Amino acid sequence: MNNQTIYKSEAGRTEVRATYDALLAKWPVPSTQFTVATRLGDTFVLQCGNYGRSPVLLLHGSSSNSAMWAAYAGEWSKTHCVYCIDIPGEPGKSAEKQYPLNGDSYVNWLDEVICGLGLATVALVGISLGGWMSAAYAIRHSQRVSKLVLLSPSGIGKQKASFMLKAIPLLLLGEKGKEKIARSLYGNKSISKESMQYITFISKHFKPRTGKIPLFSDEQLRQLTMPLLCIAGERDVMLNSAQTAERVHALLPNADMRVISGAGHVLVNVANDVAVFLNDAAPCKK
Numbered sequence: 001m002n003n004q005t006i007y008k009s010e011a012g013r014t015e016v017r018a019t020y021d022a023l024l025a026k027w028p029v030p031s032t033q034f035t036v037a038t039r040l041g042d043t044f045v046l047q048c049g050n051y052g053r054s055p056v057l058l059l060h061g062s063s064s065n066s067a068m069w070a071a072y073a074g075e076w077s078k079t080h081c082v083y084c085i086d087i088p089g090e091p092g093k094s095a096e097k098q099y100p101l102n103g104d105s106y107v108n109w110l111d112e113v114i115c116g117l118g119l120a121t122v123a124l125v126g127i128s129l130g131g132w133m134s135a136a137y138a139i140r141h142s143q144r145v146s147k148l149v150l151l152s153p154s155g156i157g158k159q160k161a162s163f164m165l166k167a168i169p170l171l172l173l174g175e176k177g178k179e180k181i182a183r184s185l186y187g188n189k190s191i192s193k194e195s196m197q198y199i200t201f202i203s204k205h206f207k208p209r210t211g212k213i214p215l216f217s218d219e220q221l222r223q224l225t226m227p228l229l230c231i232a233g234e235r236d237v238m239l240n241s242a243q244t245a246e247r248v249h250a251l252l253p254n255a256d257m258r259v260i261s262g263a264g265h266v267l268v269n270v271a272n273d274v275a276v277f278l279n280d281a282a283p284c285k286k
Helices: 010-024 066-076 105-116 129-140 161-171 175-185 193-205 241-251 271-279
Strands: 031-038 041-048 055-059 081-085 122-127 145-151 228-233 256-260
Touching: 010 066, 010 193, 031 105, 041 066, 041 105, 055 066, 055 105, 055 129, 066 081, 066 271, 105 129, 122 129, 122 271, 129 145, 145 271, 228 241, 228 271, 241 256
Parallel strands: 055 081, 055 122, 122 145, 145 228, 228 256
Antiparallel strands: 031 041, 041 081
């Protein structure tokens, strides 16, 4: 696989990168950008907050990049050293090759990133695909994860096949169809013009993953013994959030599991909830 195959064209790749750079230039707090070398290629990192504070590592979702954390990182960097990581194979600034999710590639990659940052332990915050990667890492390396935050995480509740069945004909409608898909991801709530434009812009140029994300077994999920906050949207069109909540309640009784009424797959206004959890010396189930 060459470096350009995750994009529909080289021109599209250039446009996505340029738009991403413009968004990063508007980052709400002072930040530093650099790369960490890994076996999956160079990984892009945006760091903000005080180096002396406890580290929090953020993993975005599929068909996205670290720009999605702009509304969150400013708040969380007041009390933590925040690292926003671009996942390889997604439309960010890390290496562009995608690897299978049913092996150890991304768990080993994330371990190399954490080691490359010189971190002994870290709090992980992941959304959707990033939530799956965060949980997969915490299952394998529980001693290195101080706290775990899963936002609309893949891998616990099943993916909804109905979403793709509805999305395919909408894609044939062009920009209006893509906007309708984006609104469904937000639970049909209002979306800022800038967010809408960027979501549809990426979908225009990027080739998303099409395979199913592996489900964690009961035995695997029971390994998540660190303080855990899981938030899902009641109207998630991509994942079965009711099943996510059911499995978390059954297998992880000490976890803080929340399902937000009326919310979709993309969660908004959860920055404060996450901040409280990260700042709590002894998080407990509410």
